Amino acid sequence: MKIDPSFIWAAFVNLMSAIPTTLLITAVSVTAGFMIGLIAAFARIYKVPVLSQIATAYVTFIRGTPMLTHLLLIYFGLPVLVDALSAQMGWGFKSSSIPMIWFAFISFSITAGAYMSEVIRSGLLAVNRGQLEAAYSIGMTTWQALRRIVFPQALAVSLPNLSNSVIGMLHGSTLAFTVSVVDINAQAQIVASTNWKFFESYLAAAAIFWGLTLLIERLTAIIERRINLYNRGGVA
Amino acid sequence: MIQLTDISKSYGKNVVLKSIDLTVNKGEVVVILGPSGSGKTTLLRCVNYLEKPNGGEIAIGDYRVQCKRATKKEIHELRQRSAMVFQQYNLFKHKTAIENVMEGLVVVKKMPKAEARLKSIALLEKVGLADKLDAYPSQLSGGQQQRVGIARALALEPEVILFDEPTSALDPELVGEVLAVIRKIAKEGITMIVVTHEMGFARDVANHVVFMDEGVIVEQGPPSELFHNPREERTKQFLKRITPELNYSI
Amino acid sequence: MGAPFDYSYVFSFLPKLLSTLGVTMLIVAGSLLVGIVAGFLVALPRLYRIPVLNAFSMVYISFFRGTPILIQLFLFYYGLPEILKLVHIDLSRAPVMVFVILTYGLHTGAFMSEMIRASVTAVDRGQVEAAYAMGMKGHQAFLRIVLPQALAIAVPVFSNMVIALLKDTSLAFTLGLMEMTGKAQTLGNITQHFIEAYLALAFIYLVISFTLEKLLLRAERRLMRHEVPESAARKRFRVQEKLSYRRIIAGIRPEKGGAEL
Numbered sequence: 001m002k003i004d005p006s007f008i009w010a011a012f013v014n015l016m017s018a019i020p021t022t023l024l025i026t027a028v029s030v031t032a033g034f035m036i037g038l039i040a041a042f043a044r045i046y047k048v049p050v051l052s053q054i055a056t057a058y059v060t061f062i063r064g065t066p067m068l069t070h071l072l073l074i075y076f077g078l079p080v081l082v083d084a085l086s087a088q089m090g091w092g093f094k095s096s097s098i099p100m101i102w103f104a105f106i107s108f109s110i111t112a113g114a115y116m117s118e119v120i121r122s123g124l125l126a127v128n129r130g131q132l133e134a135a136y137s138i139g140m141t142t143w144q145a146l147r148r149i150v151f152p153q154a155l156a157v158s159l160p161n162l163s164n165s166v167i168g169m170l171h172g173s174t175l176a177f178t179v180s181v182v183d184i185n186a187q188a189q190i191v192a193s194t195n196w197k198f199f200e201s202y203l204a205a206a207a208i209f210w211g212l213t214l215l216i217e218r219l220t221a222i223i224e225r226r227i228n229l230y231n232r233g234g235v236a
Numbered sequence: 237m238i239q240l241t242d243i244s245k246s247y248g249k250n251v252v253l254k255s256i257d258l259t260v261n262k263g264e265v266v267v268i269l270g271p272s273g274s275g276k277t278t279l280l281r282c283v284n285y286l287e288k289p290n291g292g293e294i295a296i297g298d299y300r301v302q303c304k305r306a307t308k309k310e311i312h313e314l315r316q317r318s319a320m321v322f323q324q325y326n327l328f329k330h331k332t333a334i335e336n337v338m339e340g341l342v343v344v345k346k347m348p349k350a351e352a353r354l355k356s357i358a359l360l361e362k363v364g365l366a367d368k369l370d371a372y373p374s375q376l377s378g379g380q381q382q383r384v385g386i387a388r389a390l391a392l393e394p395e396v397i398l399f400d401e402p403t404s405a406l407d408p409e410l411v412g413e414v415l416a417v418i419r420k421i422a423k424e425g426i427t428m429i430v431v432t433h434e435m436g437f438a439r440d441v442a443n444h445v446v447f448m449d450e451g452v453i454v455e456q457g458p459p460s461e462l463f464h465n466p467r468e469e470r471t472k473q474f475l476k477r478i479t480p481e482l483n484y485s486i
Numbered sequence: 487m488g489a490p491f492d493y494s495y496v497f498s499f500l501p502k503l504l505s506t507l508g509v510t511m512l513i514v515a516g517s518l519l520v521g522i523v524a525g526f527l528v529a530l531p532r533l534y535r536i537p538v539l540n541a542f543s544m545v546y547i548s549f550f551r552g553t554p555i556l557i558q559l560f561l562f563y564y565g566l567p568e569i570l571k572l573v574h575i576d577l578s579r580a581p582v583m584v585f586v587i588l589t590y591g592l593h594t595g596a597f598m599s600e601m602i603r604a605s606v607t608a609v610d611r612g613q614v615e616a617a618y619a620m621g622m623k624g625h626q627a628f629l630r631i632v633l634p635q636a637l638a639i640a641v642p643v644f645s646n647m648v649i650a651l652l653k654d655t656s657l658a659f660t661l662g663l664m665e666m667t668g669k670a671q672t673l674g675n676i677t678q679h680f681i682e683a684y685l686a687l688a689f690i691y692l693v694i695s696f697t698l699e700k701l702l703l704r705a706e707r708r709l710m711r712h713e714v715p716e717s718a719a720r721k722r723f724r725v726q727e728k729l730s731y732r733r734i735i736a737g738i739r740p741e742k743g744g745a746e747l
Binding site: 284286315320340373374 | 610612613615616617618619620621622623626630631634635638709711712713
């Protein structure tokens with residue numbers, strides 16, 4: 001076996017077709033994860049009974065176990081639950097009709113939710129309490145204070161972490177191959193084994209991921225510059 | 237005796253010190269005054285080479301160093317002959333008060349630990365912190381931290397102690413305790429160069445006052461002369477702005 | 487899909503999975519070792535701004551942080567033997583474990599170097615000046631003053647990194663290495679009790695993460711004993727401090743690890 005540089009380009013072009021799938025999985029898991037994270041974070045900050053304990057257990061479990069186990073548990077466990085429920089209710093719905101990619105969506109969203117909740121929570125807690133008090137002092141309601149004062153500041157603080165979470169989910173989406181979803185990684189495996197050119201294929205895949213990651217970081221930097229205008233300079 | 241000859245320093249095109257000459261006799265307390273940006277702190281930091289002068293000569297006692305071609309070893313020697321008290325205290329954060337004082341004795345002077353400990357206790361007593369031996373810097377007030385800083389400098393028995401605005405970072409009510417300690421050790425005949433804004437202190441304690449502006453020494457002399465009878469216009473203006481009577485802040 | 491759920495399998499799988507715990511921990515320990523060495527080698531040119539090497543370090547870090555670990559595993563497993571063949575080193579008989587530890591090690595090294603750099607630069611410049619002013623030499627100032635403080639700053643990040651590494655090792659099965667996840671898969675295939683196998687697997691990971699976290703937290707408390715214990719008067723101040731730590735941690739991707747609450 002010899003390294004074939006020209007094949008790297010061929011593989012690269014071939015892998016491009018799988019970029020949308022990877023981006024879709026990433027986008028869905030980040031968006032859904034953000035919403036789950038928001039709920040979990042608020043449940044814990046406001047110490048909502050029961051809900052906050054559930055949120056804590058959820059975050060602990062997810063952060064203490066590999067993302068792969070979440071995917072495998074959903075892949076094998078969800079159909080059992082769905083079928084049982086369906087039989088109970090007489091829906092006539094079969095778990096086998098769930099598209100494979102949905103397992104990735106659901107599982108990765110659950111994973112992302114736990115990490116996002118930590119990002120959101122630390123962002124909210126980083127906002128000085130005095131900011132909220134000042135908002136109350138000029139007569140704002142809690143909702144107004146959160147929306148106009150706390151959230152924007154929390155967002156600015158959490159932006160680097162959020163960006164890292166997005167990158168984490170982008171990289172994590174490579175696990176989708178275990179449930180037969182053809183993302184960039186799975187496509188690279190296919191290209192590699194059909195042409196018997198493993199190194200070249202994975203090199204191309206690595207290049208794509210590297211590029212996407214740099215793109216996310218660049219975008220974050222741009223947003224950060226706009227969002228953090230108020231935070232610039234000042235006394236050390 | 238400390239002798240600075242023709243010390244100059246610039247950052248790129250920005251000239252901070254223009255050929256400074258300064259002599260400090262043994263046992264003398266020299267106070268350097270001047271508006272901010274006058275180069276006084278830079279001059280002080282040149283003495284122990286925390287800032288690298290572009291040219292000139294530094295002598296502490298009989299040890300002379302040509303600034304342009306100072307070797308690592310020479311710089312190290314200069315630093316062993318001097319000690320510094322910093323504006324921001326710079327106590328080692330991960331060491332207790334007594335460990336801070338012992339550190340130089342044990343590591344630099346190679347003194348046995350037991351001996352260093354006894355000496356450090358005595359010094360901390362002297363600065364009035366006998367009850368804070370095992371406190372970490374984060375558990376001390378600014379004034380207490382600075383007094384540990386002074387004990388740390390004293391421990392090394394240097395030929396000169398350099399004070400870089402030792403009270404500028406302190407809350408007003410804590411300035412007094414630190415100045416009292418510096419006053420006390422000044423009376424013991426330790427050679428000191430002090431950069432400060434405390435006019436009252438300069439007048440009472442200094443043997444010699446140096447007024448700097450824009451990188452040069454404008455005027456120097458005994459405090460009685462410099463404060464009551466300044467010759468230079470720039471000195472007069474500076475003193476008019478910062479007389480102790482008007483030196484209050486909002 | 488598979489046999490009906492039977493929780494007793496979860497318990498019977500636990501000891502079987504634990505029999506491969508050694509393999510998982512070997513990967514973690516080996517990679518940490520490689521990672522620390524690589525991390526230091528990569529961090530030094532950046533800390534001291536050594537011209538060409540600095541650029542190399544930046545590319546190294548960018549690559550290992552910018553691509554998924556799974557891709558890196560395949561890349562090294564398939565690519566390294568071919569590249570080394572060009573210089574006549576035959577790796578075709580090297581055990582898979584070598585590739586796995588090397589890949590995880592280099593991957594961790596990238597994060598480790600960022601951790602080292604961030605922690606060292608986070609130590610106040612005045613600390614070094616004070617050390618120099620009292621006559622310490624460069625290495626004395628580094629070893630006695632900078633390093634202990636940098637270590638204290640680094641521990642929480644390090645803790646996250648170790649746990650992230652532990653979790654990442656679950657991917658080593660893709661190269662056919664029989665560590666815990668691989669074992670769980672096999673058990674599932676044999677018995678058709680997949681859910682139970684993966685539940686047992688998740689439980690073991692959870693316990694290890696939790697234990698590691700607690701151990702490292704204890705180390706952190708020890709190293710941080712010079713910080714003021716939480717008191718009402720200083721609380722506001724501490725929030726600010728934590729904020730800056732968070733910035734450091736943010737640069738190193740905390741979401742990769744941590745069972746911390």
